[in-house]
Amino acid sequence: MSITVQIPTPFRRLTAGTPTIDCTASNLNDLFAALDQQFPDLKPHLHDEAGEARRFLNIYVNEEDIRFLGGASYAFQDGDEVLLVPSIAGGAN
Amino acid sequence: MSTYELRCRECGKTWASQPRNYCEDCFSPLEITYDYDSIRKTVSHELFASRAPNIWRYRELLPLPAGYQPSLPVGYTPLVSAPRLGEKIGSRRLCIKNDAVCLPTLSFKDRVVAVALANARSFGFDTVACSSTGNLANSVAAQAAREGFKAWIFIPSDLEPAKILGTQVFGAELVRINGSYDHVNRLCSQIADEHRWGFVNVNLRPYYSEGSKTVGYEIAEQLGWRLPDNVVVPMAGGSLITKIKKAFDELVLLGLVDPKPVKFFGAQASGCSPISTAVKQYSTEIEPQRPKTIARSLAIGNPADGPYAIKAITKSGGWSEDVSDTEVVESIQLLAESEGIFTETAGGVTLGVARKLIHQDRILPDETTVLCITGNGLKTTDVLADAYQAETPIAPKLVEFEAYLARKLSKSEIFAGETPALPLASKSTVFAAEA
Numbered sequence: 001m002s003i004t005v006q007i008p009t010p011f012r013r014l015t016a017g018t019p020t021i022d023c024t025a026s027n028l029n030d031l032f033a034a035l036d037q038q039f040p041d042l043k044p045h046l047h048d049e050a051g052e053a054r055r056f057l058n059i060y061v062n063e064e065d066i067r068f069l070g071g072a073s074y075a076f077q078d079g080d081e082v083l084l085v086p087s088i089a090g091g092a093n
Numbered sequence: 094m095s096t097y098e099l100r101c102r103e104c105g106k107t108w109a110s111q112p113r114n115y116c117e118d119c120f121s122p123l124e125i126t127y128d129y130d131s132i133r134k135t136v137s138h139e140l141f142a143s144r145a146p147n148i149w150r151y152r153e154l155l156p157l158p159a160g161y162q163p164s165l166p167v168g169y170t171p172l173v174s175a176p177r178l179g180e181k182i183g184s185r186r187l188c189i190k191n192d193a194v195c196l197p198t199l200s201f202k203d204r205v206v207a208v209a210l211a212n213a214r215s216f217g218f219d220t221v222a223c224s225s226t227g228n229l230a231n232s233v234a235a236q237a238a239r240e241g242f243k244a245w246i247f248i249p250s251d252l253e254p255a256k257i258l259g260t261q262v263f264g265a266e267l268v269r270i271n272g273s274y275d276h277v278n279r280l281c282s283q284i285a286d287e288h289r290w291g292f293v294n295v296n297l298r299p300y301y302s303e304g305s306k307t308v309g310y311e312i313a314e315q316l317g318w319r320l321p322d323n324v325v326v327p328m329a330g331g332s333l334i335t336k337i338k339k340a341f342d343e344l345v346l347l348g349l350v351d352p353k354p355v356k357f358f359g360a361q362a363s364g365c366s367p368i369s370t371a372v373k374q375y376s377t378e379i380e381p382q383r384p385k386t387i388a389r390s391l392a393i394g395n396p397a398d399g400p401y402a403i404k405a406i407t408k409s410g411g412w413s414e415d416v417s418d419t420e421v422v423e424s425i426q427l428l429a430e431s432e433g434i435f436t437e438t439a440g441g442v443t444l445g446v447a448r449k450l451i452h453q454d455r456i457l458p459d460e461t462t463v464l465c466i467t468g469n470g471l472k473t474t475d476v477l478a479d480a481y482q483a484e485t486p487i488a489p490k491l492v493e494f495e496a497y498l499a500r501k502l503s504k505s506e507i508f509a510g511e512t513p514a515l516p517l518a519s520k521s522t523v524f525a526a527e528a
Contacts, residue, residue, distance in 0.1 A: 013117070067380070
């Protein structure tokens with residue numbers, strides 16, 4: 001099983017320019033662990049010590065906010081595309 | 094020397110003015126801060142009053158490029174007392190800040206776009222863009238046309254027809270997205286990474302959101318350089334309420350108004366209420382929602398400034414409430430029938446919530462309360478489609494009219510006999526009889 005993770009431009013400074021990675025994480029905690037190992041500089045921007053996603057980090061799976069899919073309890077499916085979006089702009093009435 | 098800079102709202106790191114909306118160290122949002130010591134030496138009530146009535150009269154408190162010459166008289170909308178509405182809902186000192194008549198496109202978004210575009214030019218953009226639930230789309234399209242920018246506008250596909258037409262007419266490129274505003278917004282943050290465009294609510298966001306402060310400056314000036322007791326503000330992304338608070342805080346800091354506590358009340362539709370839900374649960378975090386409400390201009394399920402809005406509300410001693418779509422429509426009608434102001438669904442949300450807060454005794458009758466009406470009812474007439482029937486036409490003859498009038502009067506007498514039109518009206522009749 002494999003999922004694709006898109007690294008947004010602002011984060012690529014911390015991933016030596018890598019725009020996407022493939023990994024075999026089965027859930028969000030697994031994914032954080034994989035990213036922490038591969039990109040140690042990115043780690044503090046993804047989650048806190050307890051493993052909770054940072055407040056200004058939005059995580060999408062195939063266009064859907066992961067929080068609507070069960071958050072950390074969501075089990076990734078083969079071929080899932082995961083998108084990380086930091087400090088999303090918003091609030092446009 | 095510039096009197097403002099960008100500062101990270103979380104870690105405090107600063108940058109010189111540039112198109113950037115996040116901190117490169119901690120990826121938190123940025124906002125503009127000012128050199129208030131130098132501003133204090135130059136501003137005064139008299140200085141502001143000597144200038145034309147529009148947002149540019151507060152130019153020292155806005156992030157504007159040196160020598161910027163505005164071409165549009167945006168803002169300075171009426172603040173009107175609302176005695177008839179106040180009597181009906183139980184407030185003796187009720188005011189309406191009426192941005193339903195803000196120029197050029199009849200919503201408060203004209204303020205934020207004006208400030209964003211002032212900077213887009215100096216940053217060298219020839220194209221401006223936005224994600225929008227409608228009012229922002231109208232305003233970016235119109236002001237881009239006026240200022241000679243190309244405009245790309247991204248909207249959820251289910252927007253009100255008037256807001257779609259009111260964007261296309263200005264010649265903007267309009268991209269409809271299958272999805273909610275939150276999907277559109279996420280897409281725009283990706284597009285902003287790839288294209289060198291001035292996205293007013295992405296890379297120009299710190300400038301854009303400062304434009305909202307002008308609502309606060311105007312309220313204070315129009316109250317005779319005093320702050321109100323309460324402000325009721327509609328919330329979508331949650332930025333406006335925080336910026337009105339920032340405006341009041343700045344006026345106190347600069348000695349332009351006397352310090353006093355102001356309670357901030359946030360209004361949402363029950364079908365999209367991530368901020369009011371958090372406030373009512375005493376939470377500091379936002380749980381995103383899938384919007385389902387006729388108040389589409391407020392339909393943001395994952396509000397970017399949500400945590401800051403929660404903080405502004407709770408620290409002020411205010412509160413947040415939400416109302417059903419039925420209450421939204423009733424409130425639109427109540428405002429129109431009481432004060433002659435036709436607001437869009439967001440205004441119905443604001444008034445509906447204000448009624449609730451008065452009922453809960455969170456807003457008291459003798460306090461000065463300002464309702465922020467942020468958009469115009471002509472843009473959301475679809476929600477009133479079922480509320481009124483077209484009358485059968487009559488012949489142009491006096492006798493026909495007299496018959497028509499007789500029918501009308503007998504009908505209204507029947508209704509009057511059945512139930513009193515408004516509970517408060519019947520109450521005051523009781524008091525009159527006792528006297």
